[in-house]
Amino acid sequence: MTKIGMRTIVAALSALSIPLLPTATLAADGLEHAQRWQLNMPYGVTPTSHVVYDLHMLIFWICVVVAVLVYGVMFYSMAVHRKSRGAKPAQFSHNTRLEVLWTALASLVLVAMAWPATAVMINMYDASDSQIDILVTGYQWKWKYEYLGEDVSFFSNIATPDDEIYGDAPKGEHYLLNVDKPLVIPVGTKVRFLITAADVLHSWWVPDFAVKMDAIPGFVNEAWTWVEREGVYRGQCTELCGRLHGFMPIVVNATSQNAYRRWLGERHAEAAAERALLNQRMDLSQLMERGKQVYQTNCASCHLATGAGLPGAFPALHKDSAATGALAEHLGIVINGTPGTAMAAFGAQLGAADLAAVITYERNAWGNDTGDLVQPIDVERYRRGDGVQ
Amino acid sequence: MSADHHHGPASGITRWLFTTNHKDIGTLYLFFAMMMAFLGGAMAMLIRAELFEPGLQLVEPNFFNQMTTMHGLIMVFGFVMPAFVGFANWQLPMMIGAPDMALPRLNNWSFWILPFAFSILVSTLFMEGGGPNFGWTFYAPLSTTYAPPSVTYFIFAVHLLGMSSILGAINIIATIMNLRAPGMDYMKMPMFVWTWFITAFLLLLVMPVLAGAVTMMLMDIHFGTSFFQAAGGGDPVLFQHVFWFFGHPEVYIIILPAFGIVSQIIPTFSRKPLFGYTSMVYATAAIAIMSTLVWAHHMFTVGMPLVGELFFMYTTMLIAVPTGVKIFNWISTMWRGSMTFEAPMLFSIAFVVLFSIGGFSGLMMAIAPADFQYHDTYFIVAHFHYVLVPGAVFGVFAGVYYWLPKWTGRMYDERLGQLHFWLTFIGANLTFFPQHFVGLAGMPRRIPDYALQFADFNAISSVGAFLFGTSQLVFVVILVRVLKDKASGRLEGAVGERAWEGVEGLEWTLPSPPPYHSFTTPPSIR
Numbered sequence: 001m002t003k004i005g006m007r008t009i010v011a012a013l014s015a016l017s018i019p020l021l022p023t024a025t026l027a028a029d030g031l032e033h034a035q036r037w038q039l040n041m042p043y044g045v046t047p048t049s050h051v052v053y054d055l056h057m058l059i060f061w062i063c064v065v066v067a068v069l070v071y072g073v074m075f076y077s078m079a080v081h082r083k084s085r086g087a088k089p090a091q092f093s094h095n096t097r098l099e100v101l102w103t104a105l106a107s108l109v110l111v112a113m114a115w116p117a118t119a120v121m122i123n124m125y126d127a128s129d130s131q132i133d134i135l136v137t138g139y140q141w142k143w144k145y146e147y148l149g150e151d152v153s154f155f156s157n158i159a160t161p162d163d164e165i166y167g168d169a170p171k172g173e174h175y176l177l178n179v180d181k182p183l184v185i186p187v188g189t190k191v192r193f194l195i196t197a198a199d200v201l202h203s204w205w206v207p208d209f210a211v212k213m214d215a216i217p218g219f220v221n222e223a224w225t226w227v228e229r230e231g232v233y234r235g236q237c238t239e240l241c242g243r244l245h246g247f248m249p250i251v252v253n254a255t256s257q258n259a260y261r262r263w264l265g266e267r268h269a270e271a272a273a274e275r276a277l278l279n280q281r282m283d284l285s286q287l288m289e290r291g292k293q294v295y296q297t298n299c300a301s302c303h304l305a306t307g308a309g310l311p312g313a314f315p316a317l318h319k320d321s322a323a324t325g326a327l328a329e330h331l332g333i334v335i336n337g338t339p340g341t342a343m344a345a346f347g348a349q350l351g352a353a354d355l356a357a358v359i360t361y362e363r364n365a366w367g368n369d370t371g372d373l374v375q376p377i378d379v380e381r382y383r384r385g386d387g388v389q
Numbered sequence: 390m391s392a393d394h395h396h397g398p399a400s401g402i403t404r405w406l407f408t409t410n411h412k413d414i415g416t417l418y419l420f421f422a423m424m425m426a427f428l429g430g431a432m433a434m435l436i437r438a439e440l441f442e443p444g445l446q447l448v449e450p451n452f453f454n455q456m457t458t459m460h461g462l463i464m465v466f467g468f469v470m471p472a473f474v475g476f477a478n479w480q481l482p483m484m485i486g487a488p489d490m491a492l493p494r495l496n497n498w499s500f501w502i503l504p505f506a507f508s509i510l511v512s513t514l515f516m517e518g519g520g521p522n523f524g525w526t527f528y529a530p531l532s533t534t535y536a537p538p539s540v541t542y543f544i545f546a547v548h549l550l551g552m553s554s555i556l557g558a559i560n561i562i563a564t565i566m567n568l569r570a571p572g573m574d575y576m577k578m579p580m581f582v583w584t585w586f587i588t589a590f591l592l593l594l595v596m597p598v599l600a601g602a603v604t605m606m607l608m609d610i611h612f613g614t615s616f617f618q619a620a621g622g623g624d625p626v627l628f629q630h631v632f633w634f635f636g637h638p639e640v641y642i643i644i645l646p647a648f649g650i651v652s653q654i655i656p657t658f659s660r661k662p663l664f665g666y667t668s669m670v671y672a673t674a675a676i677a678i679m680s681t682l683v684w685a686h687h688m689f690t691v692g693m694p695l696v697g698e699l700f701f702m703y704t705t706m707l708i709a710v711p712t713g714v715k716i717f718n719w720i721s722t723m724w725r726g727s728m729t730f731e732a733p734m735l736f737s738i739a740f741v742v743l744f745s746i747g748g749f750s751g752l753m754m755a756i757a758p759a760d761f762q763y764h765d766t767y768f769i770v771a772h773f774h775y776v777l778v779p780g781a782v783f784g785v786f787a788g789v790y791y792w793l794p795k796w797t798g799r800m801y802d803e804r805l806g807q808l809h810f811w812l813t814f815i816g817a818n819l820t821f822f823p824q825h826f827v828g829l830a831g832m833p834r835r836i837p838d839y840a841l842q843f844a845d846f847n848a849i850s851s852v853g854a855f856l857f858g859t860s861q862l863v864f865v866v867i868l869v870r871v872l873k874d875k876a877s878g879r880l881e882g883a884v885g886e887r888a889w890e891g892v893e894g895l896e897w898t899l900p901s902p903p904p905y906h907s908f909t910t911p912p913s914i915r
């Protein structure tokens with residue numbers, strides 16, 4: 001049987017069922033994010049999300065029918081066969097024909113569910129012939145997106161400020177579901193996601209695409225999507241990944257093909273500008289300003305904005321720490337990480353300018369005041385193994 | 390040995406420390422389970438308080454993770470499992486016509502391991518770096534390379550728990566195989582005995598696997614191996630396979646004894662024999678065997694090959710058949726009976742209805758492509774709480790109300806029992822039903838804070854949880870009053886051998902409360 005044939009079966013079977021009224025209208029409107037009082041799964045914006053929704057509703061209604069029958073018999077019995085109404089107990093204790101019948105019936109219902117489910121599953125696993133490939137890497141606690149063959153790669157961090165989280169400011173519209181740089185993909189294009197992780201397990205989920213795939217260090221998993229409609233689609237990490245698991249949202253901006261190409265061009269220009277930075281020297285205030293920003297997005301989640309860390313888990317960075325010790329060691333820890341601990345190798349995550357800035361910041365903030373200045377070129381030399389000057 | 394020694398317990402604390410009596414040990418297990426239920430419940434209250442509204446109000450995310458982890462571990466290993474072992478201790482010898490358990494000293498040890506294990510586990514919360522914060526499923530490498538130092542204590546505690554369970558299981562198997570009264574064939578054993586017999590074999594099969602998983606973690610953390618470390622050539626997914634080979638049967642270890650309790654209660658209060666006893670026994674065995682073939686349905690999104698996805702989808706769906714058979718049998722038992730609705734029956738009926746809801750959502754999750762949307766959301770949280778709370782926990786309540794008059798010789802206050810039931814029933818549904826909705830709408834599990842559109846149902850869920858939690862105090866009041874009545878020797882509320890009208894079975898031929906050594910001469914079985 002062909003893929004399309006199977007899909008028709010799913011649609012036909014689920015058409016037999018009346019959709020849940022309030023939620024179905026919500027879903028059919030194709031709203032881009034979950035609504036208050038939403039009861040059901042989104043219908044979504046991809047062919048896969050539609051068939052998954054139909055399958056979900058099909059099983060749901062089968063369960064409802066079975067439940068009505070079973071509970072109906074049970075509640076009838078409870079109402080009628082009660083001692084207070086003078087019921088005399090019958091003494092039968094089995095009925096082989098009945099027992100065989102319901103075992104067979106239950107098995108048949110299962111086959112009716114397994115058949116369309118198999119078709120959908122086979123389709124979900126077919127990631128061939130993609131037009132765009134994106135490598136998605138989960139980090140504690142952000143996502144990295146790399147457009148393969150495009151020299152475009154960036155991190156996507158949560159953009160909800162702490163003030164909103166801790167109740168010091170009113171919560172914005174997309175509270176916890178906003179990022180600094182969303183993933184951008186074109187509509188009407190088969191996009192393949194290659195999903196992996198750099199530290200612990202994460203899981204990349206966008207409900208409107210019906211794409212959820214675990215990000216596992218050492219493995220590269222595959223998923224794909226084909227978005228029908230332009231819009232901003234939001235999701236979250238769904239595998240417990242440590243302290244800020246609840247704070248690593250996913251935002252996908254699905255644009256027209258033209259807008260996508262324009263966006264790609266801008267990213268190329270940005271990459272060129274970043275390379276030019278290597279040969280620039282920055283003064284202390286420039287480095288500190290840039291360093292503070294880099295620190296907030298990359299380091300503060302563990303070492304805290306005050307550099308105080310968390311005793312026993314994450315070392316403090318103020319006086320008498322690696323941040324005031326030998327510069328070479330400090331560079332080494334930040335660039336290569338500390339194996340066997342939660343300290344990641346940021347050399348693979350940040351550009352030379354950001355690394356230089358954040359190290360300078362750590363050595364001069366919170367009263368550390370070592371006066372050390374690290375320039376992008378110093379970082380580059382350290383990486384090449386030329387040591388520190 | 391003095392003659393005394395044979396007829397009654399020693400007095401004071403040594404009675405409990407050194408006891409080899411099945412009833413004393415049963416009481417210890419049940420009491421311990423209740424303490425753990427309140428501890429795990431307090432953690433749940435804290436979790437629901439934090440989730441009452443969006444934003445972080447009460448706890449830090451890292452502490453929140455410790456609370457979800459400990460809540461799960463304590464409720465599974467500290468509350469439900471010991472509670473059912475408590476029932477097994479009290480009931481198995483009485484139901485098969487034996488004087489005691491087959492291995493009484495082992496029995497003592499199985500219990501006394503538990504307080505040590507849990508003291509170690511709970512003490513990790515006060516250690517530097519905090520307690521386990523990686524979820525009760527403790528997936529590597531979050532639980533190895535990235536774990537707080539206290540993980541070593543966690544591993545030791547899990548080893549102790551496993552040892553306690555294995556010893557308990559050996560004892561139960563030995564008792565059932567060797568101490569049945571003459572004439573009690575396997576196919577004449579009460580359903581509760583059957584379910585525990587099968588559960589004990591499951592325990593023997595999977596607890597060593599859990600021990601293996603934590604041992605591999607220990608090696609990775611302290612001895613430089615890389616079982617679960619990709620950087621060293623290891624495989625983080627291997628951990629999940631090993632864990633769920635234990636974890637899925639564990640679900641049935643938790644629920645089968647509850648099936649057994651309900652199978653005793655529904656016939657009693659329907660005044661009619663259990664329908665389809667033989668098919669019940671076979672269905673239980675089928676569930677146990679099949680439970681070892683479905684583990685990877687917890688892992689549909691790890692990127693298994695397509696054939697793996699399909700295999701585990703089909704086997705998981707198949708488990709619905711024997712489970713359905715049980716439900717149908719219970720309802721057929723009620724059919725044309727002569728029912729009354731005392732607290733044990735109410736909890737049993739609620740068990741059948743609400744456990745089925747968990748069964749339905751379980752069936753939905755078996756459908757692999759749909760599970761891609763459900764996996765690791767609150768839909769899953771709703772599902773397994775329906776299976777564990779109105780499932781296992783209601784089974785515990787039903788069993789306590791059913792056998793308490795036998796154990797103490799005093800009937801509990803039925804009006805308070807009804808109150809406890811209705812408050813619990815409403816509280817549990819209010820807590821867990823809305824979680825289906827937020828899960829489907831996209832709320833991941835194990836998060837301390839959530840997007841604004843999930844706020845309404847979370848608030849309802851929290852209110853339900855507070856109601857559910859506080860109404861358990863009614864249960865404590867009921868217990869205290871029964872025990873007080875017993876201690877004061879008041880005759881009001883005293884019950885005879887047959888505490889309930891419709892009861893069948895050997896335990897109801899003994900006086901209430903039963904003698905210290907249940908059957909000193911084997912009863913005759915018709």
Ligand SMILES: [Cu+2]
Binds near residue numbers: 202237239241
């Ligand atoms: Cu996560």
Ligand SMILES: [Cu+2]
Binds near residue numbers: 636637640684686687
């Ligand atoms: Cu399972």
